[in-house]
Amino acid sequence: MAKLTKKMKVAVAKVDSTRQYGLNEAMDLVKEANVARFDASVDIHINLGVDPRKADQALRGTVVLPHGTGKTKRVLVFCTPDKEQEAIAAGADFAGLDEYIQKVTDGWLDFDVIVAMPSVMAQIGKLGRVLGPRGLMPNPKSGTVTMDVGQAVTEVKGGKVAFRVDKYGIVHSPIGRISFSQEKLTQNAKEIVTTLIRMKPSTVKGTYLRSVSVASSMSPGVKIDTKEFIR
DSSP: OOOOOHHHHHHHHHSOTTOOBOHHHHHHHHHHHOOOSSOOEEEEEEEESOOTTSGGGSOEEEEEOTTOOSOOOOEEEEOOHHHHHHHHHTTOSEEESHHHHHHHHTTOOOOSEEEEOGGGHHHHGGGHHHHGGGTOSOOGGGTOBOSOHHHHHHHHHTTEEEEEOOTTSEEEEEEEETTSOHHHHHHHHHHHHHHHHHTOOTTOOSOSEEEEEEEETTSOOEEEOGGGGOO
């Protein structure tokens, strides 16, 4: 096990690993315990009482965070020529079809999110081997396969994040940067957790919201009392 630096030892000492904190206090503590010299990402980890092997419990979806993630996402839109201007006007970084299919085929991956028109999905299907493992393949469930490419781009640029439960029943998602105020981090966290609560499958038995924690890129995790989200 790697030795902790002096800064990390101080940060770990600030967090009581046996305690569940109130939401506001947890966000204050994440900021206080951060040791990164850069504007670190703050992530939330939500352990759900679901069985991802069951189709109706393999949750996935999107949520628009009130204050965004603090990261400007580069958006590529696969579309026909008549939709290119709409995509660019909405803030897309790249828009087109054949040219970008070839660029991705050749190894170009200078983007974070892809939006695509339904009519071109057959043409970009061959990129699945490249895009799939990286989680970049557009999907109707995440709102990235749509005729309304302008609206999709606006949402992504405005703080829309996609999430899915992993094989352990945990959802991981960014909720901002360490430079965000406690209030912004709190509101973003509430938005994603309440979204997941609304999505609770009817087949789930027992405790659904098992645990919630937050952490920045280089800080110890802080547990949050789940009652904060179900009042």
